[in-house]
Amino acid sequence: MNINFKNILIALIEKEFKSYLRSINNLTNMIVFMIAIIILFPLTMGPSEEKLTLVSNAIVWIALIISIIPTLDKIYIGDFKNGWLEQYYFSPLLLEIIILIKCFVFWLFLIIPLSIFIPIFSILLNIPFLIIFWNIIIFAIGSLGFCLIGSICSSLTLGTKSNNLISPLLILPLAIPIFIFGNGVVEAVKSNYDPLPNLYLLITVCLILLVISPLISAYSIKIALTK
Amino acid sequence: MFDVLDFGKYNLYIWLSYSISFTSILIYFIIIHVRYKKASNLLKSLKNKKS
Amino acid sequence: MINYLANPNRFLNFIKPIEFSLGVLSVLFIFIGLYLSLFNSPEDYQQGDTVRIMYIHVPFAWFASSLYFSISIASIFFLIWKHPFADIIARSIAPLGLIFSILTILTGSLWGKPMWGTWWVWDARLTSMLILCIFYFAYIGISNAFPRKIDGSKPAAILAIVGMINLPIIKFSVDWWNTLHQPASIIRFDGPSINQEMLIPLVIMLLGFLFMSIFVILKNIKTNLILKKYQSELIKIG
Numbered sequence: 001m002n003i004n005f006k007n008i009l010i011a012l013i014e015k016e017f018k019s020y021l022r023s024i025n026n027l028t029n030m031i032v033f034m035i036a037i038i039i040l041f042p043l044t045m046g047p048s049e050e051k052l053t054l055v056s057n058a059i060v061w062i063a064l065i066i067s068i069i070p071t072l073d074k075i076y077i078g079d080f081k082n083g084w085l086e087q088y089y090f091s092p093l094l095l096e097i098i099i100l101i102k103c104f105v106f107w108l109f110l111i112i113p114l115s116i117f118i119p120i121f122s123i124l125l126n127i128p129f130l131i132i133f134w135n136i137i138i139f140a141i142g143s144l145g146f147c148l149i150g151s152i153c154s155s156l157t158l159g160t161k162s163n164n165l166i167s168p169l170l171i172l173p174l175a176i177p178i179f180i181f182g183n184g185v186v187e188a189v190k191s192n193y194d195p196l197p198n199l200y201l202l203i204t205v206c207l208i209l210l211v212i213s214p215l216i217s218a219y220s221i222k223i224a225l226t227k
Numbered sequence: 228m229f230d231v232l233d234f235g236k237y238n239l240y241i242w243l244s245y246s247i248s249f250t251s252i253l254i255y256f257i258i259i260h261v262r263y264k265k266a267s268n269l270l271k272s273l274k275n276k277k278s
Numbered sequence: 279m280i281n282y283l284a285n286p287n288r289f290l291n292f293i294k295p296i297e298f299s300l301g302v303l304s305v306l307f308i309f310i311g312l313y314l315s316l317f318n319s320p321e322d323y324q325q326g327d328t329v330r331i332m333y334i335h336v337p338f339a340w341f342a343s344s345l346y347f348s349i350s351i352a353s354i355f356f357l358i359w360k361h362p363f364a365d366i367i368a369r370s371i372a373p374l375g376l377i378f379s380i381l382t383i384l385t386g387s388l389w390g391k392p393m394w395g396t397w398w399v400w401d402a403r404l405t406s407m408l409i410l411c412i413f414y415f416a417y418i419g420i421s422n423a424f425p426r427k428i429d430g431s432k433p434a435a436i437l438a439i440v441g442m443i444n445l446p447i448i449k450f451s452v453d454w455w456n457t458l459h460q461p462a463s464i465i466r467f468d469g470p471s472i473n474q475e476m477l478i479p480l481v482i483m484l485l486g487f488l489f490m491s492i493f494v495i496l497k498n499i500k501t502n503l504i505l506k507k508y509q510s511e512l513i514k515i516g
Binding site: 243252255259266 | 331335373377385504511512
């Protein structure tokens with residue numbers, strides 16, 4: 001078997017897939033958290049329709065984001081503890097590319113299944129179908145940006161003692177553009193304006209993150225490895 | 228858009244409800260039948276190995 | 279009789295002759311019920327044909343709650359007398375109850391869209407049905423979450439008993455609160471208030487689903503007993 005770029009890439013993707021398949025725990029944790037938030041909101045706010053329609057979209061988004069953060073925190077911890085990150089550091093493949101692949105597989109395998117639950121929860125909260133459609137698109141793009149930000153923040157906290165959930169403090173300020181542009185798309189859809197300009201801005205933010213996140217994450221991982 | 232699927236008197240909602248319910252019940256039947264067959268084959272192979 | 283049947287082997291011998299006829303009876307009743315409900319029953323004067331969803335929605339809802347009640351009773355037996363067969367019975371009922379509760383919510387939403395104009399509303403009965411569905415998921419989850427499956431029996435039993443509080447809320451929610459869901463029209467103090475021509479197909483569907491549930495539960499019990507025997511044989515071999 002030739003040791004070339006394509007084979008290493010495919011082997012890496014397969015390894016990540018298998019590790020996520022073995023710990024289906026992550027996915028069920030996220031889903032259960034989402035269910036808890038979505039059920040608690042109408043029960044505590046009272047079932048009046050007017051109040052629910054004002055905040056229902058925000059509820060779905062908050063449930064998604066808050067349930068992703070704990071799992072996102074652990075994207076590098078496993079590999080750091082059993083030594084795989086050092087192997088990645090010394091491999092012929094650039095650490096940045098490996099980080100990019102890890103983020104992609106994380107996004108594809110753990111975040112995209114959550115988008116199956118967006119229509120279900122949106123129907124529970126009576127969100128119109130058009131907004132559900134745009135929610136799924138914004139979520140698919142914005143969550144990729146979110147994962148890239150999460151990789152920066154979890155690589156910064158790699159060396160700290162575990163169970164420190166300080167990554168929300170790091171992730172949320174950096175993720176503000178994603179929220180703002182995502183909200184812009186939904187507001188435009190609600191008031192019948194063109195949602196595409198805000199969507200393009202969202203894609204721009206995610207593309208910028210696609211470039212700078214591997215660089216920063218690789219730098220922080222090198223610092224954490226050489227400590 | 229869904230009016231084209233109204234067959235005669237029975238509108239889309241009736242079709243969807245009945246078909247989803249009975250299809251899922253049938254799939255569940257198949258699942259428990261396959262599970263029963265696998266379990267009894269397992270026990271039979273163990274008894275054959277013992278004897 | 280319960281003491282006689284509590285021995286798994288005697289139980290298996292007891293149900294062997296009635297299993298096939300149960301299956302046939304259930305298919306027969308459900309087919310007759312389907313024919314009557316879809317073709318031979320009257321339309322509702324305000325809802326038109328959409329009322330026919332009632333003939334599957336009501337049986338699903340009844341059985342979702344009744345099966346959960348059966349799981350709770352089996353769990354009480356398991357906790358008090360510590361008989362492992364009660365735990366097997368409870369585990370065998372749970373998947374079917376889960377499917378019934380999910381189908382109740384699905385058919386209810388599909389009925390609510392033409393009738394009330396909305397897929398879902400957060401009133402007492404629908405929310406408690408959703409809680410019942412979550413209890414089923416939790417029961418199945420916790421009974422299979424331990425490394426040795428036998429360790430999960432007691433926590434699952436406690437969970438089932440704790441969830442019994444939900445059942446009176448489901449039943450009486452339409453009386454106690456002002457809800458969008460229709461009030462009770464079959465099991466009432468004054469007798470059923472539903473039309474006779476609609477009651478007959480409903481009762482036939484109920485009986486059909488009852489026979490089907492018993493058939494499915496018996497098959498699940500057989501499978502679980504075989505798996506348990508397999509494990510004990512493995513331990514004996516060493």
